[in-house]
Amino acid sequence: MQQRSEETRSRILEAAVKQFAVNGYGKASVDNICEQAGVSKGAFYHHFQTKQDVFLALLDGWLQIFDQAVEASKDQPVPETFQQMTDYFPYIFESASDNLPMFLEFLLQASRDDKVWQASIAPYRRYHKHFASLIKKGIAEGSFVEVDPNLAARLIVSAAMGLLLQSLLDPQGAKWDKVARETVQLMMNSLVREEN
Amino acid sequence: MQQRSEETRSRILEAAVKQFAVNGYGKASVDNICEQAGVSKGAFYHHFQTKQDVFLALLDGWLQIFDQAVEASKDQPVPETFQQMTDYFPYIFESASDNLPMFLEFLLQASRDDKVWQASIAPYRRYHKHFASLIKKGIAEGSFVEVDPNLAARLIVSAAMGLLLQSLLDPQGAKWDKVARETVQLMMNSLVREEN
Numbered sequence: 563m564q565q566r567s568e569e570t571r572s573r574i575l576e577a578a579v580k581q582f583a584v585n586g587y588g589k590a591s592v593d594n595i596c597e598q599a600g601v602s603k604g605a606f607y608h609h610f611q612t613k614q615d616v617f618l619a620l621l622d623g624w625l626q627i628f629d630q631a632v633e634a635s636k637d638q639p640v641p642e643t644f645q646q647m648t649d650y651f652p653y654i655f656e657s658a659s660d661n662l663p664m665f666l667e668f669l670l671q672a673s674r675d676d677k678v679w680q681a682s683i684a685p686y687r688r689y690h691k692h693f694a695s696l697i698k699k700g701i702a703e704g705s706f707v708e709v710d711p712n713l714a715a716r717l718i719v720s721a722a723m724g725l726l727l728q729s730l731l732d733p734q735g736a737k738w739d740k741v742a743r744e745t746v747q748l749m750m751n752s753l754v755r756e757e758n
Numbered sequence: 759m760q761q762r763s764e765e766t767r768s769r770i771l772e773a774a775v776k777q778f779a780v781n782g783y784g785k786a787s788v789d790n791i792c793e794q795a796g797v798s799k800g801a802f803y804h805h806f807q808t809k810q811d812v813f814l815a816l817l818d819g820w821l822q823i824f825d826q827a828v829e830a831s832k833d834q835p836v837p838e839t840f841q842q843m844t845d846y847f848p849y850i851f852e853s854a855s856d857n858l859p860m861f862l863e864f865l866l867q868a869s870r871d872d873k874v875w876q877a878s879i880a881p882y883r884r885y886h887k888h889f890a891s892l893i894k895k896g897i898a899e900g901s902f903v904e905v906d907p908n909l910a911a912r913l914i915v916s917a918a919m920g921l922l923l924q925s926l927l928d929p930q931g932a933k934w935d936k937v938a939r940e941t942v943q944l945m946m947n948s949l950v951r952e953e954n
Contacts, residue, residue, distance in 0.1 A: 662869050673858050720920030752948030
């Protein structure tokens, strides 16, 4: 029963991605999503209260991939932590072009709706804090040179956003997961103390 | 006469920005744009052949700001060239939040229309080449350490895109032109040879 309920939820989310990508968030309706998913409206409302709930659940699911990467293996020296993050890159950049319409819908809705904006902006701010504290830890443990942790964290978050946006816009333009891994290496070269 | 013609063109472009921001590119029409601008359709077609032409002219105008920054003062040592680029940052980040709807329209149309996609992607590729050759020049003249110019250029373009996107999404989140200037400084710290 539990399993069937999970399946229904997944089907609703998949159908919503398609509806939002093809028709845009504004034109997509609970009716369309139910029809596409092949579920009843009763089943829909068992899982979600509104179309916006489905949308926020999709945003959440997307961010979980990043959360996993960012939270990777914290109990190690900081340079190793950064290194291990890169293991998630192929997964993050996989099929990037298919995600462009959803990514743009997230930005569009963030620009129009305060609740979505809060949900979209909060993670960037959280990642920024997380990287700043990671860099502080690196400096304290002696593996990083003295830099402004806030500024270095901004550079990391900005570079990550820029790489992601380029990979979505221009999937054929480069092997993005490789470029991202090498970019981390380049930043590490300037952050890690030479004697390490 | 020339001046009046330029004024008409500017009024059409301003009206188009408003129409695209409020109604989206899809719903905006030449009629709406003419009405908003207070110009005749004859005047419109004197300047532009289609709605798409207006859109591409807006994209072009937006990119000119970046082109100016990127082309700044090339006949100097490379670290100074980077430094002088930062003089354009206040102008680039000025009233960023007002530009979010247009920025998203550019991305949306790029994802839907090959001509717009070409016009949107070409500049990123051009900036990447430009920075790679600038870094090569820096290494050759002895002011930069030995790095992979392509990779360092990717980092610069990605960080710039990420900062711009964050400034559009979260204008109150930081003093973005200051953050951008300090980020350039941070990157220069790791690129410039210590003996310089």
